[in-house]
Amino acid sequence: MLGGLMAMGALAPGMGFLALALCLAAGAALAAAWLAGVARLDAALRRAAEEQGPFSAPLPAPRLPALGEIEEGLARLTRSLQARAELVGQLRAADAAIVEALPDPLIVLAADRTPLRANQAARRLFGLVGEGLSRGDLGALLRHPVMAAALDRCVAEGAPQAVELALPGAVTRDLSGQVLLMQPPLADGGRLVLMLADRTAARAVERMRADFITNASHELRTPLASVMGFIETLRGPARDDPEAQQRFLAIMAEQSERMRRLIDDLLGLSRVEMSEHQPPSETADLGDLLRAEVAAMEPLYAARGIRLVLALPEAPLTATPADADQLGQVARNLLDNALRHARAEVHLSAEPARLGGREGVAFSVRDDGPGVAREHIPRLTERFYRVDKGRARGAGNTGLGLAIVKHILTRHRGQLAIESELGHGATFRVWVPGG
Ligand SMILES: Nc1ncnc2c1ncn2[C@@H]1O[C@H](COP(=O)(O)OP(=O)(O)OP(=O)(O)O)[C@@H](O)[C@H]1O
Numbered sequence: 001m002l003g004g005l006m007a008m009g010a011l012a013p014g015m016g017f018l019a020l021a022l023c024l025a026a027g028a029a030l031a032a033a034w035l036a037g038v039a040r041l042d043a044a045l046r047r048a049a050e051e052q053g054p055f056s057a058p059l060p061a062p063r064l065p066a067l068g069e070i071e072e073g074l075a076r077l078t079r080s081l082q083a084r085a086e087l088v089g090q091l092r093a094a095d096a097a098i099v100e101a102l103p104d105p106l107i108v109l110a111a112d113r114t115p116l117r118a119n120q121a122a123r124r125l126f127g128l129v130g131e132g133l134s135r136g137d138l139g140a141l142l143r144h145p146v147m148a149a150a151l152d153r154c155v156a157e158g159a160p161q162a163v164e165l166a167l168p169g170a171v172t173r174d175l176s177g178q179v180l181l182m183q184p185p186l187a188d189g190g191r192l193v194l195m196l197a198d199r200t201a202a203r204a205v206e207r208m209r210a211d212f213i214t215n216a217s218h219e220l221r222t223p224l225a226s227v228m229g230f231i232e233t234l235r236g237p238a239r240d241d242p243e244a245q246q247r248f249l250a251i252m253a254e255q256s257e258r259m260r261r262l263i264d265d266l267l268g269l270s271r272v273e274m275s276e277h278q279p280p281s282e283t284a285d286l287g288d289l290l291r292a293e294v295a296a297m298e299p300l301y302a303a304r305g306i307r308l309v310l311a312l313p314e315a316p317l318t319a320t321p322a323d324a325d326q327l328g329q330v331a332r333n334l335l336d337n338a339l340r341h342a343r344a345e346v347h348l349s350a351e352p353a354r355l356g357g358r359e360g361v362a363f364s365v366r367d368d369g370p371g372v373a374r375e376h377i378p379r380l381t382e383r384f385y386r387v388d389k390g391r392a393r394g395a396g397n398t399g400l401g402l403a404i405v406k407h408i409l410t411r412h413r414g415q416l417a418i419e420s421e422l423g424h425g426a427t428f429r430v431w432v433p434g435g
């Protein structure tokens, strides 16, 4: 082209200069357009490299054919980066949701041990409201010598460290768990992860079991020691004293009876406990069942001169699902307690009853005895719990009757309500599903 223009220039020098000037101007315009296009591409590439997404809108339509392909390629790259960024976002959200929903507390710490994140279980455990990590006992946990040492060791050795500690507070918490070092650090800068398990409830059950064995052996040891003592006396000092022998044998019979009752109750309790997680599958008529228990107990009431006043409807009162034998035992235990504590009268009534929107049937045993002080009421269903240990032991009670009642009702998904005022009798009301 330039050669052609020069040739033309040979013919007319003025035209030649003009053509050269035009040529230079066109070249400059072309170069400027290229530079602008390249600058745009450069800017877009920089943005794509720096942005985490969402990425900027696609580039404007190409103006120069040679750059067009590159611009298109860049637009494709941007779209693919955008898709990847969305995927990463989804994966992160899924991870966060899993961590948040874990049943055990999980806490993420920065390298300087500042808490960065705590999942819902951890926030609940430490009384943290919302996402804020400034309050609660978390600080106490991180300062606890056992935890602090485990964190130090974890950072120094890079290996997971097991922790087991009791965190004092309103309720002492038994915590166990692991400290992990994150290598490389998490996206949010998390360097250490604490995975905890709240063992407070499990420890309480363990302690209860240990207490139970202690109590049971103690309860058996007392009558057993008494029987053994009398055997010694009968062999020795009372060998030739028929009158003392009769007296001692009577006490021994009483103590043996006490041991038999205790063993029966313990076996009964363990049977109920074993079946507790398997709901009953039959039905029972509460009216019939109560009339049968009353018939069996009437002689005992008569012997003590206590009047049993009944208000049992003739119409069926169906408990379902129910285990008739077990509900009979509930009635027996409550009537036995009422008989022991009543002054003159015990009232037994039954009726259909709804509880929390559920259909059911209920019965109440009310006596006019000394009642139970408010602070003892929640504890009556504990095994071996007796309000007046000395007096109750004299009467040969083991303190297991209401524990058995509670377990039977738990199995029936029922409820026991105890109302009493000291000096004004007590009412034990049982509700079970049915109707
Ligand atoms: N009707 C009541 N009036 C006052 N106190 C009661 C009454 N029923 C139960 N209690 C108190 O609750 C305690 C626990 O009762 P529970 O039936 O579990 O055991 P117990 O009657 O002592 O022994 P067991 O039933 O094993 O022979 C009793 O020792 C008594 O102190």
Ligand SMILES: [Mg+2]
Pocket: 333, 336, 337, 397, 400, 401, 402
């Ligand atoms: Mg009892």
